[in-house]
Amino acid sequence: MFSSKLHFIMTAVGAAVGLGNIFRFPVLAVKYGSAFILVYLMLLFALGLPLLFAEIALGRHFGKTAPECFKNAEKKALPISFLCSANSFIIMTYYCVLFSFTVFAAVFSYKLFGISEAEASKILSPLIFKEGFSPVSVCFLVFSWAAVVLCFGGAERLGKISTVSVILASFIIFSLALFGIFSSGGSVFSFLKFNFSAFKDRNFWCDTLGQVFFSLSLAVGVLVTYG
Numbered sequence: 256m257f258s259s260k261l262h263f264i265m266t267a268v269g270a271a272v273g274l275g276n277i278f279r280f281p282v283l284a285v286k287y288g289s290a291f292i293l294v295y296l297m298l299l300f301a302l303g304l305p306l307l308f309a310e311i312a313l314g315r316h317f318g319k320t321a322p323e324c325f326k327n328a329e330k331k332a333l334p335i336s337f338l339c340s341a342n343s344f345i346i347m348t349y350y351c352v353l354f355s356f357t358v359f360a361a362v363f364s365y366k367l368f369g370i371s372e373a374e375a376s377k378i379l380s381p382l383i384f385k386e387g388f389s390p391v392s393v394c395f396l397v398f399s400w401a402a403v404v405l406c407f408g409g410a411e412r413l414g415k416i417s418t419v420s421v422i423l424a425s426f427i428i429f430s431l432a433l434f435g436i437f438s439s440g441g442s443v444f445s446f447l448k449f450n451f452s453a454f455k456d457r458n459f460w461c462d463t464l465g466q467v468f469f470s471l472s473l474a475v476g477v478l479v480t481y482g
């Protein structure tokens with residue numbers, strides 16, 4: 256079991272707020288403006304948080320893995336648990352590449368100032384996507400499995416590792432955000448314009464609702480397992 260409430264909360268946060276969240280949320284905020292922030296918060300409280308608490312309660316009530324919890328709750332719901340497991344597997348397959356891009360973008364960031372997106376892609380893509388054998392991808396695949404092995408030992412160890420990593424990552428991100436705000440004189444918020452036409456766009460609603468599920472790691476079986 257988790258040794259404290261803080262460890263459980265930090266572990267759940269670590270599962271939800273990942274690189275995909277950090278990249279995707281700002282893109283949608285810039286794309287749709289304040290309308291996205293407003294609708295996102297509404298859907299978060301109306302749908303996201305109730306589902307989050309439901310998944311945690313499901314795991315806490317039955318005290319088993321996600322497939323077993325769904326099976327005990329309703330036998331017909333067993334296929335849903337397999338879809339959750341498949342969802343987690345698919346996410347992990349591209350997170351290794353995403354993590355690789357992030358690390359190399361940080362290392363070679365001095366080369367990326369003042370250049371176009373196409374020029375940046377020419378610098379980063381060959382490092383990850385090579386014809387044939389790619390030692391970079393293999394290295395990060397090994398790193399990913401090493402991280403998994405490190406978390407073996409139950410919820411207590413996982414909670415300690417997650418708490419340290421989440422607090423450290425939050426401090427770095429918060430510091431970078433403050434630096435961006437002060438160095439730009441607040442102009443980074445210029446995209447927050449309320450655009451009513453966004454409500455007529457079907458993709459707006461799909462993207463916003465999808466971000467709620469993405470932000471909370473819903474429907475991937477993680478919160479059921481933690482519960």
